Amino acid sequence: MKSPISRRGFLANAALAGAGLLILDNSKSARSYQANERLDVALIGVGGRGRWFVGTMPKLGTNVVAMCDVNERKASLSFDEIPQAKKYFDYRRMLEEMDRQIDAVVIAVPDHSHAVASATAMKMGKHVFCEKPLTRTVSEARALRELAVKCKVATQMGNQGTGSEAFRRAVEIIQAGVIGDVREVHAWNTGGGPGDRPIPTDEHDLPDYLRWDLWLGPAKFRPYNSRWLSGWHGWRDFGTGNLGNWASHTMNLPFKALRLDTLWNRQSDSLVKLKPEVSGIHKHSLPRWEIIRYDFRARGDMPPVTVNWYNGPGQAPGPRDMIEQMLRRRLDWGDAGEKKWADHAGCLLIGAKGMIHSTGHNMSFSLLPEDKFKDFEGPPRLLPRTRGHEREWLDACKGGPPAMSDFDYAGRLAEFVLAGNVATLVGETIEFDPVAMKIGNNVEADQALTHAYRQGWSL
Numbered sequence: 001m002k003s004p005i006s007r008r009g010f011l012a013n014a015a016l017a018g019a020g021l022l023i024l025d026n027s028k029s030a031r032s033y034q035a036n037e038r039l040d041v042a043l044i045g046v047g048g049r050g051r052w053f054v055g056t057m058p059k060l061g062t063n064v065v066a067m068c069d070v071n072e073r074k075a076s077l078s079f080d081e082i083p084q085a086k087k088y089f090d091y092r093r094m095l096e097e098m099d100r101q102i103d104a105v106v107i108a109v110p111d112h113s114h115a116v117a118s119a120t121a122m123k124m125g126k127h128v129f130c131e132k133p134l135t136r137t138v139s140e141a142r143a144l145r146e147l148a149v150k151c152k153v154a155t156q157m158g159n160q161g162t163g164s165e166a167f168r169r170a171v172e173i174i175q176a177g178v179i180g181d182v183r184e185v186h187a188w189n190t191g192g193g194p195g196d197r198p199i200p201t202d203e204h205d206l207p208d209y210l211r212w213d214l215w216l217g218p219a220k221f222r223p224y225n226s227r228w229l230s231g232w233h234g235w236r237d238f239g240t241g242n243l244g245n246w247a248s249h250t251m252n253l254p255f256k257a258l259r260l261d262t263l264w265n266r267q268s269d270s271l272v273k274l275k276p277e278v279s280g281i282h283k284h285s286l287p288r289w290e291i292i293r294y295d296f297r298a299r300g301d302m303p304p305v306t307v308n309w310y311n312g313p314g315q316a317p318g319p320r321d322m323i324e325q326m327l328r329r330r331l332d333w334g335d336a337g338e339k340k341w342a343d344h345a346g347c348l349l350i351g352a353k354g355m356i357h358s359t360g361h362n363m364s365f366s367l368l369p370e371d372k373f374k375d376f377e378g379p380p381r382l383l384p385r386t387r388g389h390e391r392e393w394l395d396a397c398k399g400g401p402p403a404m405s406d407f408d409y410a411g412r413l414a415e416f417v418l419a420g421n422v423a424t425l426v427g428e429t430i431e432f433d434p435v436a437m438k439i440g441n442n443v444e445a446d447q448a449l450t451h452a453y454r455q456g457w458s459l
Contacts, residue, residue, distance in 0.1 A: 039103045039397055042066040042126075044091045044117055047074030049131055050108035053390075054078040057106065060390055065101055068094050073209040089211045091117055095124055102126055104397050108158075112238045113217040115140035118407075119459045122151040127397040129390065131158035133244030134407065134414040139450035141418065142437050143459050145411030156393035156403040157410035159248045161362035163389030167253060168404075169378070170356055170365045174257035176379035179351030179367070185254045185307040186323055187347040189246045189360070190333055192312025194234035195288035196280055200225035218457035234286050240421060241286040242311045247417040249361045250347050252405075254307055257349070259299045261412045264434045269297055272416075272432045276423040279315065283425070289316040292420045309420060323348065327357065327368070422448045 041062045046054050047069045057064055068088040069075035079087050088094035095102065104127035107117050115135040118128050122144075134157045135141045148155045161167050174182065203223035206212055212224045219237050222228070233239035255261060263270040273295040278287040289312030296305050313319035314333060323331060330336035331343040345360025355368040367373035384401065386392040392403045402408070412434070419432045422445050430445045432438075439446040453459070 038063050040065045041104050042102045044068045044107045045109035046078035047071050051078055053106045054081055066094050066098050070211040070214040090214055110232055110238055111136045111240050112219050116218045116457050118144055119147055122147050122153050127154040129156045129393050132248035133240045134410050136240055137451055138415045138418050141411045141414035144407050148407040154396035155407040157405045159252055159405055160389040161249050162405040163386045163392055164363045166364050167362040168383045170253055171257040172382055173378055179356055180353030181303050182349050182351045183303055183305050184350040187250045188310040188313050189242045189345045190314055191242050192289050193241050193286035194231055196282045197285050199284055200227040218453040236284055243417045243420045246345055250345050253347055253358050253362050254349055255413050255416055258305055260296055262299050264412045270435050272296055274423040275429045278424050278427055281427040287424055288312055290424050291316050292423055
């Protein structure tokens with residue numbers, strides 16, 4: 001996928017290199033940009049979540065020069081909206097043919113293709129924005145984190161609440177000690193998973209608008225069956241369930257504010273224990289409900305903390321009553337309050353002096369009890385503010401500061417949440433070493449941190 005270069009250009013570059021003057025490679029993405037210069041962006045995945053970026057990226061002052069999707073029917077509306085952009089089904093071909101015309105890439109495809117698409121783009125010198133979850137497996141998150149540093153590109157994961165004023169203010173409040181030492185966190189999502197379901201074995205007629213082989217990408221080949229696509233989030237081969245889809249948002253606040261990410265830097269005493277309870281152990285699909293207890297060691301002056309994750313808590317034993325007692329109100333799960341599912345996801349951090357309740361995307365929060373913090377003004381604002389999550393990435397592409405959810409941070413967050421899927425796979429307590437990226441007490445769980453790739457789709 002290397003760009004062609006003429007013999008004259010090669011000799012000129014060789015001369016400059018010999019003189020110690022060659023600082024940029026042949027890729028367009030390696031050059032610097034003026035603050036008001038428009039970036040040329042390619043979109044990978046425009047039929048589902050990618051529809052958001054079809055409308056958003058032009059509004060943010062970028063040129064969308066190429067679009068790619070494997071489902072022509074779902075992508076047709078997006079293809080029509082930006083007629084000047086070149087259209088592709090295979091992003092590998094798109095990147096190869098348009099290498100010199102692309103500065104940055106936005107990826108919004110199913111989870112199992114996130115890592116390979118991101119890695120391919122970064123190796124070609126492209127800046128990358130990848131929707132959450134960053135990857136499907138723990139080892140992929142580690143690989144992207146390391147690759148982003150090596151390739152020196154600007155990155156951002158699409159957990160958009162990170163760019164909100166509420167998220168950054170809540171982090172400042174917690175780290176300033178306003179609610180005291182936090183030793184207990186509760187995060188939830190009412191969605192649950194599919195539970196056990198039969199593996200599709202019969203072959204369906206392949207619709208002419210779908211490139212099935214390209215949709216599978218790095219995953220093991222299997223004959224086309226529409227049931228693979230129906231609810232792909234719940235198949236372990238393709239999706240990550242609500243740990244990837246929602247915890248990337250909801251558990252971002254405790255991960256950042258409690259400095260849990262710093263355990264990935266320590267050389268010792270960084271072990272994280274995960275104890276799962278599940279509705280059932282299924283090798284191919286995710287459980288109908290899950291409770292996972294993450295036990296973290298102390299970080300500097302922050303004490304040990306337990307982070308509890310509840311997925312499908314309406315079916316699981318106990319979480320709802322406990323959370324409602326701490327909040328001192330009913331949760332709106334369609335049957336209380338305004339009955340609009342306002343509390344379908346959330347996070348509650350319990351401190352020695354008070355609590356913070358954050359909504360699912362971390363875009364709003366409240367200090368509790370309310371009467372104690374009625375006239376609260378809070379600590380100084382120390383974190384940088386942003387004009388928006390996508391804008392923060394675009395600014396980084398042009399030489400600005402790294403985005404807050406760049407792959408260095410988002411890779412750690414992804415490892416944190418995705419280790420939970422490993423725990424529910426084996427149904428036993430696992431001990432995850434975030435520095436070595438190893439699970440020392442369970443061979444099956446350790447092997448599940450990574451997986452094999454089809455030929456032509458490796459990292």
